[in-house]
Amino acid sequence: xxxxxxxxxxxxxxxxxxxxxxxxxxxxxxxxxxxxxxxxxxxxxxxxxxxxxxxxxxxxxxxxxxxxxxxxxxxxxxxxxxxxxxxxxxxxxxxxxxxxxxxxxxxxxxxxxxxxxxxxxxxxxxxxxxxxxxxxxxxxxxxxxxxxxxxxxxxxxxxxxxxxxxxxxxxxxxxxxxxxxxxxxxxxxxxxxxxxxxxxxxxxxxxxxxxxxxxxxxxxxxxxxxxxxxxxxxxxxxxxxxxxxxxxxxxxxxxxxxxxxxxxxxxxxxxxxxxxxxxxxxxxxxxxxxxxxxxxxxxxxxxxxxxxxxxxxxxxxxxxxxxxxxxxxxxxxxxxxxxxxxxxxxxxxxxxxxxxxxxxxxxxxxxxxxxxxxxxxxxxxxxxxxxxxxxxxxxxxxxxxxxxxxxxxxxxxxxxxxxxxxxxxxxxxxxxxxxxxxxxxxxxxxxxxxxxxxxxxxxxxxx
Amino acid sequence: xxxxxxxxxxxxxxxxxxxxxxxxxxxxxxxxxxxxxxxxxxxxxxxxxxxxxxxxxxxxxxxxxxxxxxxxxxxxxxxxxxxxxxxxxxxxxxxxxxxxxxxxxxxxxxxxxxxxxxxxxxxxxxxxxxxxxxxxxxxxxxxxxxxxxxxxxxxxxxxxxxxxxxxxxxxxxxxxxxxxxxxxxxxxxxxxxxxxxxxxxxxxxxxxxxxxxxxxxxxxxxxxxxxxxxxxxxxxxxxxxxxxxxxxxxxxxxxxxxxxxxxxxxxxxxxxxxxxxxxxxxxxxxxxxxxxxxxxxxxxxxxxxxxxxxxxxxxxxxxxxxxxxxxxxxxxxxxxxxxxxxxxxxxxxxxxxxxxxxxxxxxxxxxxxxxxxxxxxxxxxxxxxxxxxxxxxxxxxxxxxxxxxxxxxxxxxxxxxxxxxxxxxxxxxxxxxxxxxxxxxxxxxxxxxxxxxxxxxxxxxxx
Numbered sequence: 034x035x036x037x038x039x040x041x042x043x044x045x046x047x048x049x050x051x052x053x054x055x056x057x058x059x060x061x062x063x064x065x066x067x068x069x070x071x072x073x074x075x076x077x078x079x080x081x082x083x084x085x086x087x088x089x090x091x092x093x094x095x096x097x098x099x100x101x102x103x104x105x106x107x108x109x110x111x112x113x114x115x116x117x118x119x120x121x122x123x124x125x126x127x128x129x130x131x132x133x134x135x136x137x138x139x140x141x142x143x144x145x146x147x148x149x150x151x152x153x154x155x156x157x158x159x160x161x162x163x164x165x166x167x168x169x170x171x172x173x174x175x176x177x178x179x180x181x182x183x184x185x186x187x188x189x190x191x192x193x194x195x196x197x198x199x200x201x202x203x204x205x206x207x208x209x210x211x212x213x214x215x216x217x218x219x220x221x222x223x224x225x226x227x228x229x230x231x232x233x234x235x236x237x238x239x240x241x242x243x244x245x246x247x248x249x250x251x252x253x254x255x256x257x258x259x260x261x262x263x264x265x266x267x268x269x270x271x272x273x274x275x276x277x278x279x280x281x282x283x284x285x286x287x288x289x290x291x292x293x294x295x296x297x298x299x300x301x302x303x304x305x306x307x308x309x310x311x312x313x314x315x316x317x318x319x320x321x322x323x324x325x326x327x328x329x330x331x332x333x334x335x336x337x338x339x340x341x342x343x344x345x346x347x348x349x350x351x352x353x354x355x356x357x358x359x360x361x362x363x364x365x366x367x368x369x370x371x372x373x374x375x376x377x378x379x380x381x382x383x384x385x386x387x388x389x390x391x392x393x394x395x396x397x398x399x400x401x402x403x404x405x406x407x408x409x410x411x412x413x414x415x416x417x418x419x420x421x422x423x424x425x426x427x428x429x430x431x432x433x434x435x436x437x438x439x440x441x442x443x444x445x446x447x448x449x450x451x452x453x454x455x456x457x458x459x460x461x462x463x464x465x466x467x468x469x470x471x472x473x474x475x476x477x478x479x480x481x482x483x484x485x486x487x488x489x490x491x492x493x494x495x496x
Numbered sequence: 497x498x499x500x501x502x503x504x505x506x507x508x509x510x511x512x513x514x515x516x517x518x519x520x521x522x523x524x525x526x527x528x529x530x531x532x533x534x535x536x537x538x539x540x541x542x543x544x545x546x547x548x549x550x551x552x553x554x555x556x557x558x559x560x561x562x563x564x565x566x567x568x569x570x571x572x573x574x575x576x577x578x579x580x581x582x583x584x585x586x587x588x589x590x591x592x593x594x595x596x597x598x599x600x601x602x603x604x605x606x607x608x609x610x611x612x613x614x615x616x617x618x619x620x621x622x623x624x625x626x627x628x629x630x631x632x633x634x635x636x637x638x639x640x641x642x643x644x645x646x647x648x649x650x651x652x653x654x655x656x657x658x659x660x661x662x663x664x665x666x667x668x669x670x671x672x673x674x675x676x677x678x679x680x681x682x683x684x685x686x687x688x689x690x691x692x693x694x695x696x697x698x699x700x701x702x703x704x705x706x707x708x709x710x711x712x713x714x715x716x717x718x719x720x721x722x723x724x725x726x727x728x729x730x731x732x733x734x735x736x737x738x739x740x741x742x743x744x745x746x747x748x749x750x751x752x753x754x755x756x757x758x759x760x761x762x763x764x765x766x767x768x769x770x771x772x773x774x775x776x777x778x779x780x781x782x783x784x785x786x787x788x789x790x791x792x793x794x795x796x797x798x799x800x801x802x803x804x805x806x807x808x809x810x811x812x813x814x815x816x817x818x819x820x821x822x823x824x825x826x827x828x829x830x831x832x833x834x835x836x837x838x839x840x841x842x843x844x845x846x847x848x849x850x851x852x853x854x855x856x857x858x859x860x861x862x863x864x865x866x867x868x869x870x871x872x873x874x875x876x877x878x879x880x881x882x883x884x885x886x887x888x889x890x891x892x893x894x895x896x897x898x899x900x901x902x903x904x905x906x907x908x909x910x911x912x913x914x915x916x917x918x919x920x921x922x923x924x925x926x927x928x929x930x931x932x933x934x935x936x937x938x939x940x941x942x943x944x945x946x947x948x949x950x951x952x953x954x955x956x957x958x959x
Contacts, residue, residue: 040657040714042657065745065746065922066714066746067711067920068920072680084714085659085712085713085714085745086657086713086714086715111919111920113711113745113921113922117744133758140746140922140923141892141917141920141921141922143918143919143920144918144919145922147919155945157503164912164913164915164916165708165915165919167708167709167712167713168711168712173712173713176659176661176712176713177658177659177713179662180654180660181654183650183660183662184650184654184660185646187646187650191643191644191647194503194505194549196548196639196640196643197642197643197646197647198639198643199642199646199721199738199948199949200949200950200951201736201949201950201952202665202721202723202736203678203723203735203736203952203957204957204959205957205958205959208958213683214683215666215680215681215682215683215691216680216681216682216683216686217678217679217680217681217698218678218679218681218686219679219725220676220678220679220697220725221676223679223688224684225686228678228725228727228954228955229734229952229954229955229957230954230955230956230957231957232956234683235680242949242950242959245627245628245630246630246639246949247629247641248530248576249548249630249631249635249636249639250548250549250630250636250639251503251547251548251549252549252641253527256719256720257720258662258665258720260665260666262682262683264691269595272666272691273664273665273666275662282528282548283528283529283578283603318597326635342894343696357742363595399612420899429604449627449958450627451957452627452628453627454604455606455607456574456604456606456607456628457530457531457574457575457576457604457605457606457610458576459528459604460577460602460603468952485662486661486662486663486664486703486705486709487663487664489664489666489692491691491692492691492692492693493692494666494667494668494692494693494694494696495668495692495912496664496667496668496669496705496912
């Protein structure tokens with residue numbers, strides 16, 4: 034009989050969904066992967082085995098009759114092995130099958146200082162071994178969901194007719210003008226002008242570069258890295274992160290909010306369907322309200338209230354004895370996370386768009402409303418997190434935009450951006466989702482350092 | 497009757513594939529988009545109209561009976577408009593339908609210095625208006641294929657069980673040690689150590705960072721930006737570009753070549769099926785051998801010959817009178833594009849893997865073969881282009897790798913990379929595809945500046 038090379042993923046799939054013929058073909062099978070634990074009871078031993086293709090591991094059973102028993106018996110946590118085995122169904126057990134080992138080859142041994150031993154490790158400890166932590170259960174789940182969520186994002190936009198645009202990372206402008214940029218210089222001269230002949234920095238947003246594409250393709254999106262040289266040492270800030278920035282021509286603020294709602298719901302439903310084992314794990318180990326919370330959002334109508342109404346509700350709440358760390362609620366203030374969470378968690382008890390913010394606290398490109406005081410912005414607030422998405426209708430009126438840009442002094446450097454308002458401009462809108470924060474939201478993970486493969490934060494770069 | 501808001505894409509889809517009920521619903525329809533050309537013959541006028549959702553434009557027909565005839569008559573190339581119209585099928589004409597305009601609103605006018613007028617513009621000219629060129633036929637085709645090809649790449653890897661990893665852009669190492677890196681400094685101090693406490697640069701490859709993930713998930717890939725501060729002013733070099741870098745545990749050079757072949761074929765077939773109008777355009781306007789060439793590759797068995805055989809063939813060719821700019825063919829040399837193209841175009845007349853290169857001309861991480869002289873590398877060469885993909889089996893033997901890294905002096909800085917060979921390492925392999933070059937290959941476009949949204953090349957950065 035021939036040997037079938039197989040992965041854990043396909044093994045589970047065939048045992049749970051395959052027909053008899055497929056199962057019979059696994060009478061002699063070959064697996065390659067790593068030892069999670071090994072326990073030899075003298076005459077019978079058990080290896081908890083993974084090959085990284087599926088969240089669930091496979092139990093290998095070996096006995097004195099297995100070839101290379103001495104190799105099997107000595108296997109250490111982390112070792113790479115090749116196994117020749119036989120599938121044995123165990124429908125009466127918790128695990129639906131096990132593999133009886135016929136032979137074993139040690140592909141790669143493990144030195145004794147291997148940092149992952151059979152005990153629970155803190156996230157802090159694991160952050161220091163970012164190259165090893167993908168082997169742990171938590172990070173197997175985090176990074177698989179990260180991968181699937183990335184694909185869900187592309188799937189949503191591509192199947193809704195959006196064109197993916199790779200906006201540049203090295204740029205001459207600093208987007209919203211916040212100033213926290215990294216400069217890019219050549220290694221030899223350190224002269225910021227030397228390579229391109231102009232001072233350049235890493236992008237903080239792809240929006241300005243993608244807007245011209247919306248005015249050519251109607252619906253477009255970016256999905257790529259962005260950078261902020263902020264020394265914010267919080268659980269939600271990283272200096273390098275991935276952003277999703279859709280932009281739609283002939284769309285207003287309401288169209289924008291509809292796409293945001295559809296996108297968030299699509300991503301949640303996609304992950305729940307595609308990563309059931311991982312999501313069960315997060316719900317058990319990280320946050321036992323996670324799945325309920327996500328399902329609630331996926332099935333909720335997203336409410337809308339204006340910033341001005343929001344302020345009134347918060348002022349009323351303070352009057353009624355609600356305690357905030359920042360209890361001074363005035364129209365024109367930037368809301369803190371505690372205020373946003375009060376509105377979404379206590380007031381509407383579900384996802385909430387806050388709209389039409391004071392123009393002074395929002396970016397220059399947002400469209401000024403008729404009241405002369407607010408702009409057509411929308412932030413999506415969700416329970417347990419606060420702000421998840423920020424968007425706006427863009428200022429399409431050339432004269433209005435020019436005046437605002439002259440005031441902050443970026444009209445000359447962004448003359449090409451202004452062009453889009455002179456050459457067949459039209460109403461348009463877009464939004465930004467911090468991908469890492471979206472991933473934190475759908476996994477329940479609490480620190481951005483624990484959802485990025487190699488997190489980059491202030492003072493911290495080992496890899 | 498209600499007005500149906502519709503896009504060009506859906507309009508073509510319904511006319512070509514819809515049923516009578518769907519077609520009837522378009523008796524009154526609304527379109528939003530831009531004027532490509534406008535020709536008023538006095539009593540009847542024609543607008544060539546696009547909204548960016550489909551490669552083909554739509555013909556709008558207006559008469560004196562159309563509301564706002566004066567607006568219609570005065571429409572300039574590039575203007576943004578909203579149209580109320582009626583679908584009229586024209587099965588006897590080249591275009592299967594036209595839209596009879598009932599009413600028109602000018603959404604955004606065009607100033608007289610609009611750079612795209614009704615004539616052909618050179619690619620050189622268009623490069624200077626990267627924010628406007630997405631509106632031209634060529635760049636509508638290029639950027640749509642770019643988007644679809646990106647999705648094809650994700651589709652291929654995700655559906656083959658690969659985990660997508662966002663490797664970092666800011667890093668402390670320079671990958672293969674070629675030295676052409678951009679340094680990253682904070683804007684205020686310009687001190688390269690100030691933000692992270694260490695000197696950092698922009699990544700040249702994600703491979704070193706993704707290998708540890710292959711040793712946890714088996715099959716993984718990156719797809720993101722990489723940077724080279726090379727002053728090469730060629731049609732194939734950009735300082736910022738997107739790379740695809742898959743990595744597979746328990747895979748050798750042959751497994752690697754199989755995945756490369758499958759991936760390239762999948763991408764070609766995907767684009768031909770998903771972008772037929774764009775591909776027809778490229779075949780007509782850019783390179784009339786394109787589709788034939790791509791179909792040939794998609795249907796070919798990829799041949800394999802060793803570097804050593806390749807050298808012998810080239811030496812024989814020189815003897816037989818074949819002229820090369822570099823006619824001195826010696827074992828150990830780095831092949832030039834002319835040599836690669838001779839092998840793929842003249843010798844095997846199809847896609848070709850060249851394997852087992854001299855170790856001196858390849859990177860430190862490639863696995864040394866038993867001969868002690870070559871490494872298990874493979875470059876995929878294709879007609880009309882030359883090298884399209886480069887890959888290798890990785891050196892998994894700790895001692896061998898350590899010695900090589902000590903020699904070039906990166907063993908200390910990459911101690912974490914060496915760890916992967918001490919902790920359950922195993923044979924593994926991977927490859928890299930320059931995404932922009934793959935896009936050039938499938939579109940026939942000849943200059944990397946014409947496939948990137950905002951190309952970054954030496955001395956050149958406007959946006």
